[in-house]
Amino acid sequence: MLAPCLHYTVARYSHTQFDAVRKSGTKVMEKLTKSKDTEPFLPLTPAMFQILLALADGNKHGYAILKDVSRRSEGKIRLSAGTLYGNLARLESAGLIAESSKRPELSLDDERRRYYRLTDLGREVAVAEARRMEEAIAQAHAKHLFTKPETA
DSSP states (O other): OOOOOOOEEEOSOOOOHHHHHHHTOHHHHHHHHHHTOOGGGOSOOHHHHHHHHHHTTSOEEHHHHHHHHHHHTTTSEEEOHHHHHHHHHHHHHTTSEEEOSOOOOGGGOOTTOOEEEEOHHHHHHHHHHHHHHHHHHHHHHHTTTTSOOOOO
8 A cells, every 4th residue: 555645735837858959949849849759858857747737638727727737636746836947947948847728617617717728748848757757656666666565
């Protein structure tokens, strides 16, 4: 049986290989976006993965992303507004998400909101990250990490 999950807040952005690629310049980023190579973007930070996951089932604005992450994790993961909006900018500049032109009907919309959607590359990166995590869990199971150790 698995131990209960701990509650945690993703409060800071941590640097990954993703940033090195992003900082290498627009031409490199454009080449990666066109090649659909997911490896340079991995591993994603937990916040980035949660944002991509929130957008996997449709367009959302920032607050809706925060609510989706909290709801799916039953309140165990809470993204701060700074973490969310900083990562939205990073993901958008990398071509993993894009601002959506589709908006809800006027009576349900707030014109100040920006709606985001997952790009094809963003979906591929999210799938690659989920598979990477799935492999890590399989390795943990193979090493009997989830079983209670025998005491002498």
